[in-house]
Amino acid sequence: MNIGRRLTGLVVSMFMLLTAFGCSTATEPKTEEKWDREVDFLIVGYGLAGEAAALEASDIAPDASILVLEKMPETLAGGNSIASGQTFIVPSESGVEGFKEYIRNCNEPNPIPEEYLDFLATEFADQIKWVQGTVNAAGYEVGYVGGGPLRWGSLVVEFAEFPGAGFEGTSAHIRKEGSGAFENGGVWKGFNAAVEMRDNIEVAYSTPAIDLIQDPQTKAILGVIAQDPEGNLIRIKANKGVLLACGGFENNLEMQRNYHGMDTVYTAGTPGNTGDGIRMLMKVGAKMWHMNNQTQSGGFWLGIKVPEYESTFMRNMTFKSGAWIEIDSDTQRFYNESKDYHRQHMKYVEYGRYVDLPHERALPVHLIFDDKLASSESVASQWLSWPITTEGYVWSKNNEDEIAKGWIIKADTIEELAEKIGRDPVELKAAIDRYNAMVDAGADSDFNRDPATMEKIDQAPYYAVELTPTLVATTGGAQRNTHSQVLDWDGNPIPNLYEAGELGSYVSNLYQNGVFLSEAIASGRAAAQHAFDGKSTVTSVVEAGSNEEKPADPKLEDGKYDAIYKGQHGDIKIEVTISDGKITNVEAVEGKEFLFMDDTQLSDYIQAIIDADSSEVDTISGATLDCQGISAAVKEAVKK
Structure with missing residues (x-):
């Protein structure tokens, strides 16, 4: 399987490795390359982009050997995706053009090529079927803001005055199947559960990539020099390509001072994002972009x-x-x-x-x-x-x-x-x-x-x-095309080198909630598709993209029913009153002090449930977790 395997097969001494090859891509390779390990596809970084790429590659080529190098130990894996707000954005098919216009305005004054916008919008709209099918197989499910099945309109648009901001779409997250509640880190955890089911994906934790190995004549990327958990340097050949999905430079104060001019700044995400990918990309001649946007895009x-x-x-x-x-x-x-x-x-x-x-x-x-x-x-x-x-x-x-x-x-x-x-x-x-x-x-x-x-x-x-x-994230890195191929300063792809996720993100100024995680999925999959010359045919067992109406709750018997919402610091008992077959009151009868939402937010959300006579209503901005928990508790109570 994929966790904790030792990287073996050292065939050259460390002295010969360091003197003959060093850690510089400028070193002339020997006539006959020597490798410690050989795989088909090598991914650097095990956040959401790395997961999506590994899974897509496995879907296309179930017999291919796929290796993921993760800098952090297993207990601290997940990249920024595990620490994020867990939202990924899904425009409807009819909302694609509006979404493109909106993102185009968010990117000003630093536009990206129109074909990149086309790629993002169409992939964001289409990939929900693949996401559902992938996580369903691993015991997870896609949940939507407001609860219930996929329906359009349940999302928070951050810059509502921008043209295109009224696009049809929704926001989604991933949670354990049947839980009905938001899950911290659920997106990464759902994809990780799917990875663990694949025999041809191996994740090597505590194994950072140190350098790319590049052919000095063709400029093709041949493989990676990595460091195993014992501190040994190892050379890994990648037959179909190397994908850098190792995040940005949030936790590198020197880079922050040089590339964004911030005197003091820290990360709220993974401490592992220290600009490793940026350093490697610069050394192989990649064209850098978005290192210093008008704003720190994620804020x-x-x-x-x-x-x-x-x-x-x-x-x-x-x-x-x-x-x-x-x-x-x-x-x-x-x-x-x-x-x-x-x-x-x-x-x-x-x-x-x-x-x-x-x-x-x-x-x-x-x-x-x-x-x-x-x-x-x-x-x-x-x-x-x-x-x-x-x-x-x-x-x-x-x-x-x-x-x-x-x-x-x-x-x-x-x-x-x-x-x-x-x-x-x-x-x-x-x-x-x-x-x-x-x-x-x-x-x-x-x-x-x-x-x-x-x-x-x-x-x-x-x-x-x-x-x-x-x-929460940076967006600087190498410019990449819609196949996630890294471009050089002449605009040509560097052979066998890919990039995905926040490293070199398409986001060039203002960030719309949900774009980073959706981009991580889309760009990771695009890299695998190009490397393996194919595309996954995995789809969800529940077809997404339909403008499905939310179902009404069944006819209810009069009475009072209760269920427990497990808050982060204690249980909240939710009591639902049914009169004349309708929901007439919802009350937090115990544990109200464990709610993060204030009384006004609670009152507004309860009134929305009563007015709709359904637990499936949109969440209150700023109180998403509590709203989702209360919605799940109401749904559970009325089942009784």
Whole structure:
């Protein structure tokens, strides 16, 4: 099978390897190449793009030998795809042209070739059948935003004012079959389960690729130099090609400073993305693109960096309490900090265009809050970011564990807090006094923050946590064509070299939610199809793409029925009331404190269920996890 196999067959000494070949692609190869291992298709990186490529290659050529080299250990595999929000986007066939127009506008002012847009739109619309068929066979299923079967219109468009934004489409995720609930890392896990069923796919963990081996005359890529778990360098020949699907450079501060000009930035995704693929691509003469777009396409989010983890936690996207502000290097508020910027991947409008939030220019930045917030809700997202999705950390809901660890600074007075975080006590007190005065006045005269989100910071103890820009992805890499072939500076494919996923992404400016994962699937499959000169015929047992109406719930008997929604920090008991055969009330009768959504969001979602007389309704933006859990619980309750 594919996990934990040792890479064997060393036939040359390490001394001869290093002196004769080194780690440079410029070295002249011997007349007769010597290899430690030979495979048909070699994939570098085991995120979603690598999974999709391996599965497509296996579908086309079940007898081919497919090897995936993964830098991280098995327990930390998954790339950024396992730490992502798990959404992939699916335009309908009739929505393809509108989707193309929308993405064309997102990419401005850095357009990509029109044929690339055609490829993305048609593949995104078509590949859902392959996705369903692939994960169904492994005990997983595709779920859609709003629940139920595929139907169009259940998606969040981030830039609704752009032409084409009204395209017909939906957002999807992957979960265990029959679970009915969103699953952290579900997309990667579903594909991984499918990989584990294939005898001709091997995954070698803790085995990073060090260099590409290139023929100096033809420029063709012959194979890869890798390092096995024992530290030995090994040469692996790839008969049909090498696919680089090893992510970007989020966790390489030197590259960030050189290619994007950011002084300090971390990753909220895999710490393994240190630009390995970019370095290898540059050495073989690839044409680089999207290294420094107008924006960090996936946005830099607001992270909380602690010594115990290499990747950051993410600041909670929304707070129920309003007793908080953010301050910049001058100990002043510097923007409207309460808006839902995550709905545009942390962009805001400046001079008529969307740009990144100002944090990287305002460092150091601190989140300042009082005990009303600290004792009632987590300051960090409890479902998004690598330490949570992959390393299993659970941030305490009242922050007491993180305060005890020293991640959050606590003080009895504002002045004491200022001293502990290296701020001027007079300046911090003045900033908070000014904010509190605007709360009393009922208007934010500085940044027009919604008064409904403002509450006085006046209940001791007081707290601070430092915020840092944190990346979910970069898009820089080599330019690739629609076969995922890497191009050189003359626009010609480098023979036998492919690239997929976020490395060299087609996204060239603003990012629409769901595009990265859909692109990972499409570009990984395209590479395998070209390498093996074919295309998978796998389709879903449930035909996708039909504009299927959501089914009505069956006629129900009057009474009260309950079911449990298992939240991340406790069970929520949902009670459904049926009167005259219809749903007339839904209530969280136990465990309401474990919901992340606020009372208004809960009320709106319940009313939507009542109005539709169905559990199959669209989720509330900003409360997707809870909505999906409640929907599944309502569905389970009415079955009784």
